Amino acid sequence: MTSIPLFHVLILSSLLFVIGFIGVVARKNTLFMLMSLEVMLNAVGVAFIGAGSVWQQADGQVMFILILTLAAAEVAVGLALLIRMQKKYRSLDIDALNQMKG
Amino acid sequence: MAIASNTQALFTMSMVAAILPQLIVAFGATLALLLVAWRRSQRTIAIFTSVVLGMSLLVNMRLLTMPAMQVTQLLKVDGYSSFAFSLILISALVALRMSHSFLKAHTEVHDEYYLLLLLMVLGGGVLVTSDHYASLFLGFELLSISLVGLVGYHRESVYSVESGFKYLILSATASSFMLLGIAFIYSVTGNMSFSAAIPNVIYHQQGLGVFFQLGLLLFVSGIVFKLSIAPFHFWTPDVYQGSPTPVTMLMATVSKVAMFVVLLQCIVAQRYLLLENFQLFLLSFAITSMLLGNVMALKQQHLKRLLAYSSIAHMGYLLIVIIVASAQGLAFTWQSTLFYLAAYIVANLSIFMVIALLQLQGNNGLYQEDITRDDLHGLFWRTPSYALLMILGLLSLAGIPLTMGFIGKFYILTQATLAHAWWLIATLIVGSGIALGYYLPLIFKMFEGRSKASDKTKATLGPKVGRRIDKLLVYSFILLGLVLGILPDIINQFIG
């Protein structure tokens, strides 16, 4: 990779990551939290691909594929839990889940 | 090219032999899937799982004295990792036994429970042997995802969804942070293997040094999240409380051992400790954990929450070992870490075992969700063996002499003294002082109020099947706690 500086790639990935994180923190809707998590993971993918192309290694892409696996697994569990929550609480508001504290 | 494709065989038999315990667990997981297809029965799969774990443990014992062995770029097996994996397997076996009675109380076939347990153990096994960020990440995720499944496993429980969600979201966030950290580190160093040397130039490379620092921080915060070290500890009490007790047991033992070992492995190999900032991170983590964990546990009524807080403090103590580690005393660092972990595991298994058994026998033989301080009232007079086990565990956690916990703490103090880390020592002592303020009342509580004979009959209620094994387990852990407290060299033989 010649023309795109690594620095800028990392900045882009950080930006996306922060946006995702803000989404996870700020949104009350669990579905949006899961989506924001996807944004975060995606941002990590950007960083890995960028780094891989800087070092001219395939490792970055391998890591991206592994992250893809993780994202799939996470979404599966997350959505299943979401359905469970919808059934149980009739709401997706994450703030409903605060029985345990102290 | 960091990892070039080479012509020689990817795997040799010796490599297979080195990761045989993990392979057995992995193979067991797949076989269990087939078994489910063939015959769905709680009993069969439970026995099968314990056989798999037991076989793995047996094979693993043989590896304890083997020389270090690199298995592809990803894994590295040595005596330390084998010892850690044995700890994991033992905890898993105990948790399995406890789960059995727990699951029996609910009407369902729990194939996925056993599968998830196996996968979690596999994740731990990958973690302790990992020598590469990729395997670290995969082990971490395998552990997390299986735990997410286990944490909310008891679906009838009020806490199921809540604890599941909390754990899922937080651990996914943490793992994203960790991954971003790894990505940053990789982008700066160009290598993801632990054993690769970091070129010195990177710190001055066009502002990328910042990203390296940032990456390190993000990576460590991800790991430290799993260790439930302050300030990333928030999930711990809630999830400890909400999970079924055998799962809490697993979380307190398997995941802690695996994460700590991999952290030490990584830090030692990459020599991050030479970085001043990194030292600072760990120092602040350790001090906040020791103080916060103990303070928060102080007036805690809920037993599992209390143990969660105490685990925060304990991981803080253990972090001291990493902070004061030096290249010369590496063997001693490993030895004290593993010894402390062993002590911590034995104590935690003992206490959670009692909690699990109490849960089964609470409320006139019905399953009781929350065990609070008051449930310990007069336990000694009702079931002396449980109380004894609990007392041994608590004393060990408190670090009272003639327990393993004392010796573990003694190791830590020795190392800290050698490194002149007075602040850490002072915090440790203050923390331990506060800790006595909640461990001892628990013990006193067990001796309070000799209750009447009616309570005695209540204690003997509960599921009759398998009670003999439970009893045997209780007695053997009492014995274990006593013997290891008096003769700690038994463990040192394996570590040294």
Added chain:
Amino acid sequence: MLANFASIDSLFYLAGLVAVIASLKVVTGNNTVHALLYLVVSLLAVAVCFYLMGAPFAAGLEVIVYAGAILVLFVFAVLMFGLGADETANAPQNKNVANMFGAMFLAFALLIEIVIIINNADLQQNLQANVIDSKAVGIMLYGPYLLAVEIASFLLLAGLLAGYHYAKPDVTRGPL
């Protein structure tokens, strides 16, 4: 005409901008389905970035697996279980048109980019110079990272099991 201004990095920045804006819309959106669509756009933009960084295989996977499979899972969940109901009820209705235009605009920008990349021979040559193709990735995956792939399969299994456990219907019959 546009092709004259095009270079790899300017295209990368443009795609990155699209990704950032789309992600922002995901996070701030009110309507679940809209947000999901923005997420798809964001993923597509990131895929363009991948392509520009010399990782066409990853770009393809991003589109096929991420946007095509994982997000569809989301959409299924939303549609099947009516999960978006509680959010759409509160959503301001008049913004719908603006939302549509926004998404269309972003998608359009990406389309233009792709057209430029395909049409511009110089660009193609530059990209080919330092691409890491699927073969290299494949060699890695089934070489040193073989164990990782195996473990990843177990990871998926864990996800499957956990998901199955949470989503399966409550038992009504007795123990088997």
Added chain:
Amino acid sequence: MNVLLASLPFYPFVSFLLLIFFGKRLSWRLAATISVSSMAISALVSAILLFELSVTKNQVMTANLWHWFELSYAMGSSDVNVRFYLDGLSAVMISVVTGVGFLIHLFAAIYMKSDVNFSRFMAYMNLFIVAMLILVLADNLVLLYLGWEGVGLCSFLLIGFWYQEQSNVLAARKAFIVTRIGDTSMAIGLLLLFNSFGQLNIEAVTLLAEQANSLSAGTNAESADNIYWIALLLLGGAVGKSAQLPLQTWLPDAMAGPTPVSALIHAATMVTAGVYLIARMHGIFLLAPEVMNYVAWLGALTLLLAGIAALAQTDIKRVLAYSTMSQIGYMMLALGAGAWTAGVFHLMTHAFFKALLFLTAGAVIYALHHQQNLFKMGGLLKKLPFESSLFIIGLICLMALPGTSGFFSKEAIIAQLWSSDTAGPMLWWCAILGALLTSIYSCRLFFLGFLGKARFNENVQLKKSSLLRTSLIILALLSLFGGLIPLDLTLVFSSVMNLPLAQLTEPTWLHTVAIITPFIGMVFSWFYFKSYRISHLAGKEHILQPNNGRFVVFCRQGLGFDGLYKKLFIMPYQWLAQINKNDIFDQIIMLNAWYVGLWHDALVLVQNGSLRWYLAAFGLAIMLLLGVSLL
């Protein structure tokens, strides 16, 4: 190795074990038989030992049981063995302990028959004998200290035997605490002794001391200083155990225990342990003449104070207690004056007649339904002729009328005082005054209790037991003729003979004065206590009130020592405790706990159960750390 000697403490010990473990199941007859017969065997064995000792040449017998431990320190090392050592001095002691002990056991077996906890009582008594024998026979100071503490423990257990009554418990506690002060002093003395001599073996220490004495010119000031302190600290122990000034206050209260206990422990044996200790360690004391002088003065002062206090008592047992104190004062006086043999001789005779007095008093008290107040007695001579006559025998011994055992021993003491180096005419006069006081309070006691008219209404209850009577008669005979027992301790106190005799000329009237003093006292009392003697002279019949003048009450309460100590030690302590009622130190410590608790309360708010807050905290923590690391 003498098997008999080695086995001596084991007979009572076996009996103790039997009684303590199977006591509840044993009948009175069996329990009594076990304990009394064990004592009988002990007495028999010690008689044999005495005989054997008298025929051996150097008059020393030893029995080495086992090696206990080795004490080593910079100054040297000393083997501490469980080893018994019998010489003239310890022979006197074991004969008193086992002989008198046997008689008292015999008496106690009948006296305590109706008590529910009879077997426990006898077990304690036996244990006491064991400890006392160990104390007496110990060949090293560690073993001696073991016995020393053992007798203290038994004394505590036995004073508080009737623990249901608060006053008994308080008395037991007081005795224990007060003697502990002395014991502590003694323990420090022993450590200092080991530090200076590197030895704790009594023989070796005595030998070393004698060597130091013969080379007295060569000893440096420091070691002399050391020896002074050692002697003083050992004296502290002796003073505590023997109820001498200033630690005497516990003895009168100790009379709360059963009467056989008072006879055995608080008259005949344990209280004389202090005397024994000083006699045993005479080598050390001879090196510190100043301390010898203190011993003499302490003895004399105790003698006078106790005599005065005895004059004002209303309780028969307290009179005897004060009398014991004053008699031990005589012994101390003798020891201080260097009249070792005389002191030990008096110890022996005193054991005989004081045991007799106590036992008879016990019989009287029993007969009067546990009435101990002298002013509620009277006229017992007619009602209880047997006990009264025995009591009279005890009293004339106490008064040291010519011919009795008390006469021999007391005369021996008084005779040596005038010309002693460490005593002198002043102390001689004190001793004479003490003798006068003794005869006066004895007469008062006798008049009040046995003459005049009966001042009680109940009928006397009698315990017609030949065993009881036999034991009393034997004691009476011993009291009367014990003075004739030849006591030759020259070998034990051989070093004393080296002392140059003071060149003081004794006036010729000394002996005459000493002999007639008791008679003067008797004549004085005959007239002064006329009202006691003939009760109808007191004006109204049957009403005889004790004089409750301020001074008399002051004397009755032991010359205000209890009050003094209360003001000096107890009140300030209570005051301190009072102002520290809320336990300031504890509060300071608890402040920490409170502070930590406060933090807990604050931090718990952070753990609010909201997932979004947890996530935010996660981000905040990372931002904070990042900021710190970048700055």
